[in-house]
Amino acid sequence: MKEVGSINTVEMKNISKSFFGTRVLKDVNFSVRPGEVHALAGENGAGKSTLMKILQGVYTMDSGEITVAGNPVVINSFQDAQNFGIGMVFQEFSLIPELSVAQNIYLNREPKNKLGLITDAGSAASAEKVLKSVGIEIDVTAKVSSLSRAYQQLTEIAKAIAAEAKILILDEPTASLAKHEVDALFKVLKQLTSSGVSIIYISHRMDEIYQICDRITILRDGNLVATESLQDITPHDVIAHITGRKDVEMLSHDGHQINRSSTPTLKVENLVAGNRVKNVSLDLYKGEILGLAGLMGSGRTEILRAIFGLDKKSSGKLFLNGDEVSIKNPRDAKNSGLAFIPEDRRRQGLVMEHSVSANILAANLEKLSHLSFLNFEKIKEFSATAITDFEIRPPEASRQVKLLSGGNQQKVVIAKWVATNPSIILMDEPTVGVDIGTKVEIMKLVRSLAAKGNSIILVSSELPELLGVCDRILIIKDGEIRDEISRQDVRDEDHLQLMVQGISA
Numbered sequence: 001m002k003e004v005g006s007i008n009t010v011e012m013k014n015i016s017k018s019f020f021g022t023r024v025l026k027d028v029n030f031s032v033r034p035g036e037v038h039a040l041a042g043e044n045g046a047g048k049s050t051l052m053k054i055l056q057g058v059y060t061m062d063s064g065e066i067t068v069a070g071n072p073v074v075i076n077s078f079q080d081a082q083n084f085g086i087g088m089v090f091q092e093f094s095l096i097p098e099l100s101v102a103q104n105i106y107l108n109r110e111p112k113n114k115l116g117l118i119t120d121a122g123s124a125a126s127a128e129k130v131l132k133s134v135g136i137e138i139d140v141t142a143k144v145s146s147l148s149r150a151y152q153q154l155t156e157i158a159k160a161i162a163a164e165a166k167i168l169i170l171d172e173p174t175a176s177l178a179k180h181e182v183d184a185l186f187k188v189l190k191q192l193t194s195s196g197v198s199i200i201y202i203s204h205r206m207d208e209i210y211q212i213c214d215r216i217t218i219l220r221d222g223n224l225v226a227t228e229s230l231q232d233i234t235p236h237d238v239i240a241h242i243t244g245r246k247d248v249e250m251l252s253h254d255g256h257q258i259n260r261s262s263t264p265t266l267k268v269e270n271l272v273a274g275n276r277v278k279n280v281s282l283d284l285y286k287g288e289i290l291g292l293a294g295l296m297g298s299g300r301t302e303i304l305r306a307i308f309g310l311d312k313k314s315s316g317k318l319f320l321n322g323d324e325v326s327i328k329n330p331r332d333a334k335n336s337g338l339a340f341i342p343e344d345r346r347r348q349g350l351v352m353e354h355s356v357s358a359n360i361l362a363a364n365l366e367k368l369s370h371l372s373f374l375n376f377e378k379i380k381e382f383s384a385t386a387i388t389d390f391e392i393r394p395p396e397a398s399r400q401v402k403l404l405s406g407g408n409q410q411k412v413v414i415a416k417w418v419a420t421n422p423s424i425i426l427m428d429e430p431t432v433g434v435d436i437g438t439k440v441e442i443m444k445l446v447r448s449l450a451a452k453g454n455s456i457i458l459v460s461s462e463l464p465e466l467l468g469v470c471d472r473i474l475i476i477k478d479g480e481i482r483d484e485i486s487r488q489d490v491r492d493e494d495h496l497q498l499m500v501q502g503i504s505a
Contacts, residue, residue: 008070011066013065015066016028016062017062023222025222026222027224029227035196036199039202040217042225045221046219046221046435048219052171052202054066055169056088060076085164085167086167088160088169095152095155098143100120100144101139101144102128105162106126123140126162127158130162134188134191138151165197170201171202172204173203179500186211206235206239213230214229214230215227269317269319271307272314274312280480287451287454288450288471289447290455290471292459293476302479304426307333337424339425342428349409356383356392359416360382360383360387360415360419362416390418390445392412392415406435407442411441424456425449426456427458430446430460464493472484473496
């Protein structure tokens, strides 16, 4: 563990917070040292975001005390937090796409010339200086909309550093990044900590926590469970603290016999769509879980979208149980027995302002109506069954989806589509942004669906997930299938990573 200063950069003492009579934080203590990367972990709904939003001035605490560099402070607004050197990079970026990198970094704080006028040249020069100081290479004149997500992430960090942040909060910073982009981000974080910046790192990814962080604080149900040096605690103990279970089932492959002498449930021949899907052919059998592995931008998502009719096909054929089908849109796909769990549940999988029940019913109204009239008794029973079967918490059909944790939102998406009784389920990053406990639950669900005869194509950037549930894995690169391998022939995660990177293993 690196040497750090004796006075905490920030300390939160006995922090409590309630919403509508429900206590979500209970006398929580949390501190960060200078130059430290401190992980904040816990299941969705554990209180992590609430604690950080109190530090950011988004929420006010009911009781407790905050000190910055040993001095008591009052933080009632985002501006207060910024004045105390606290910056946060949220999962949903705050950048303006049509402005340049420099304009975003200095938005509302633009450098001015001697006449008091804002100059883009001044912003560009200052932005260049900030980016250089932390080892980031970005064209400051480029529009943010032209940048990859990784570079947008680095622009957000530069924006916080330009505002003289000494405490930087990163919320799931690698959720949508490829491995080489994660490596670039970590290089920048190490540069920041070497200059004394303290980083609070919120993540569900255990490998990253152990790679980049010095200490970890774990919350469960609004309570502080542990604060430990990562040198002194094992990943198994961390997960046990997070979930409250000592017998946490880690993902492991149990073996799964697939009859490939039969007609494939789905056959894709020479599929071409846009410039990301190039002559893709694959077979998917009954009860099989087929993984698609590849770097971000390799075309994994686009293959699923083309099969489901979301993206227009230029050429190629689809066969279901030996019969050729025409799937031109999602309605055709659904009528043919396909379901699609999208990566972006908030924008593509759910209507956030609607209730749990309304979202589950969205793809199932035909079976719950008669002569165009809805059967409300059936609807109530249907929703209740789905909520119970998928353990959606809290089990309230009328609750708005936006009020659920990320993991429970994802369960609603899956429940909605599984209720259509599909034979084929396309899953795009089904565990992105969910806690470890829910991740294991979702992977168990994937296994159980396959055991019931569903055929599944699973896209995941989490290689342990692919190794834990898939029967075969296809390596995707530049919109093409570059390799196919049986799960039994993959030695370990490093072996699969080499294949994804295109390196002979």
